């Protein structure tokens with residue numbers, strides 16, 4: 001199950017004491033109550049600690065998706081399939097379906113909702129900080145475990161480090177699961193104001209607001225003692241006040257005059273930490289996570305005696321709301337009926353669904369074993385059905401007298417672009433059942 005943030009309230013209730021990163025939320029195109037927002041998290045980072053990585057059946061999870069392109073390039077770095085997908089290596093859990101997304105860089109397309117949103121945020125920073133923020137949007141998504149976790153103080157036993165949550169290329173290398181992975185290197189390179197936009201990767205469950213690849217933007221600003229000395233505040237209070245002012249301005253720039261509120265939260269890399277929520281279509285929506293950077297990060301990277309603020313936001317969540325995009329898979333669509341609706345510089349043009357084909361539901365029940373996780377199941381289903389799977393939902397769960405636990409999952413198949421035939425759905429379901437049985441070693445009922 002998805003560990004984090006579903007709605008602000010649930011999230012807060014669960015995570016008060018520990019970290020979490022709420023990410024973006026999405027609204028469906030209709031504002032009717034029935035069709036209303038699945039409250040999507042921005043990102044589901046930081047849960048309380050859990051078991052450390054175990055190379056749990058990584059190999060078994062490799063999908064049978066068609067082999068992807070032989071090599072792609074990101075920011076001048078060539079990434080070959082064999083650099084990322086290693087079927088024989090038990091410390092690797094990257095399937096071809098994920099490799100096929102590397103290098104697509106949706107956020108760099110000026111006519112794509114994610115590119116339009118990125119550019120609108122750039123405009124805000126350019127206007128208000130006269131070009132001081134350096135922008136990075138093609139940093140390589142393959143990063144070290146050190147960059148992704150250690151450098152931003154993610155505890156050694158944190159759940160986000162597990163093979164169940166993160167894509168590992170090998171024990172030391174991951175597909176970044178957040179853009180915070182680049183904070184330390186950019187600080188060391190001497191940057192004091194920067195925005196990092198990129199694709200991030202997380203193993204997760206399947207529904208209309210979660211996809212294993214999504215996009216984040218990280219913001220970071222460093223202050224030196226001269227900045228706050230005349231303010232009557234200490235460095236931390238000064239940075240926190242500046243952060244709030246900056247992000248309230250950004251929210252207004254994106255959403256117009258909206259009601260906002262700040263909520264205290266926890267992230268490993270900031271203290272204090274906050275979430276910004278805005279009141280949008282009758283609901284509080286988490287927009288981003290942020291805070292004053294932990295001194296240790298500044299000290300380790302050449303900025304002793306400075307303070308800084310940082311924020312991270314999920315672009316899909318915001319774009320789903322701003323453009324009325326009802327399903328996160330649409331961002332990946334090449335269908336002209338989707339792509340032709342958006343153009344450079346036009347934020348908030350409402351998406352008109354071109355058709356809604358009926359979903360087809362298939363249930364499957366099995367006795368789980370100790371290693372079973374929903375993320376592993378979803379990886380198998382995606383490996384077979386790709387983007388034709390819309391949702392995988394646990395609908396029944398019981399334990400019998402012998403102590404065996406049964407799960408029943410309902411799989412919704414639906415294409416965004418065409419009607420699916422009974423035959424292809426039955427074929428997919430048959431293959432899903434076979435692979436679930438063989439790879440996850442569960443007993444079908």
Ligand code: DAH
Nearest residue numbers: 021045178289290310311312
């Ligand atoms: N990296 C966090 C996540 O993905 C988001 C985040 C929260 C980034 C707070 C920040 C920050 O820079 O200060 O869950």
